[in-house]
Amino acid sequence: MQKVAVVALGCPKNTVEAEYLLGIFRSKGFEITNNIEEADISVIHTCSFIKTAKEESEKAIRSVLSVKKKNGLRVYVSGCLPQLLQNKMSSMFPEIDGYVGTGTLKELPQLIFNKGFDKSLLAPGGLNESKYRVLSSSLPSTYLKIAEGCWHKCSFCIIPSLRGNYESRSIKSLVDEAKSLADNGIKELILIAQDTTSYGYDIYGAFALDKLLSKLAKINGLKWIRLLYAYPSSVNDSLIAVFKEHKNICNYMDIPIQHISKNVLSAMRRPLNTASIIEKIKNKLPDIILRTSIITGFPGENKSDINELISFLEQGYFQYVGVFEYSNQKEADSSKLKKQIKNSVAIERKILVENAQYSVFKSKIDSIKGNNIEFIVENCSQRASDGKYNITGRCYFQAPEIDGHVTFLSNNPLKSGEFYNGKITGVKGYNIKVTIGEI
């Protein structure tokens, strides 16, 4: 039996696709391995939406090709890098055995099985569903990709060209998958897409995320349903109402705004009324915890734009802000804009915004010190020094990988995937320190 290893790079959407791919490989009789050295076949599922991601993908391909030199492993590349580079892939990596883009991923296992590869298959899109899936984490938390592609035209972004137009999955197929995940012990389901809040408009003629969330909230065993990648102008009243209706929809939303100054938002081709949308959400859901993403150093951004952004953030709408310095992609329309800003200035502004946001975060957590908070345990490791256990976990307002952890020391080991209560005592960076009663 041939052994296959899949390396997933980039965003959680790629993680889900890699899990579907592993499921399809297994259904065709391949054995799955995480160890490239022992694999007969390796697939590198890549990312290329900004320069650093592209470089990381190229580095991963070279590292796997160095294994090929030793053991003759067959190497295939998939996803956003081949979709971006197209047939330049062959000249850049002549040693690879084949590559597919984003829309032809599901054909890869069959082509490898039949050894019928004609070197490239490139079409934008995504592997949006599969009855086969091999989860890459043992934790009871996973992602559900509800749609692929994007209909927006943000001037700095090349994702629509890599992933094609917006394509929702049906509510039935999503609920079926969510039920099977819950039946297999998943307690936290994290909804993802390029833009989750436009879900359904392409297949139902109207935004239908509220309907999907209502159905998912009724599935037994799902304790936390979390929404990431909301798009400001498609957060409507019926979606806000669903957050109030269901206790197991986390009172948390990731809603990238990218900036707040109208001067910058218009150059980004993003909603100019972003500030009033955020104010509306916080007025209707005062206790919701918001996360956002910001780009600093966008062409044409000036000091007063940054000051306007910082004063908006200091009003405390967001608990978490991921800040990124502008990455000039030659394939993106924004690369043609005048007043490009030096990368060093973009990074200076990034640090300014991060520091301002950290004070907001700290004061928010200080204001709930002493409160009890429920959290899921994700890791428990014993200290050699005194035999005590370092425990890390997450609470309802911490998404995986991006919002820090709940941390504490325990005399006894705690079971990963279980929920516990603790009292908030403070912060360390973005981690929240708690104490728990004797267990």
Ligand code: SF4
């Ligand atoms: S909404 Fe997101 S994925 Fe779509 S174009 Fe804008 S930044 Fe890119």
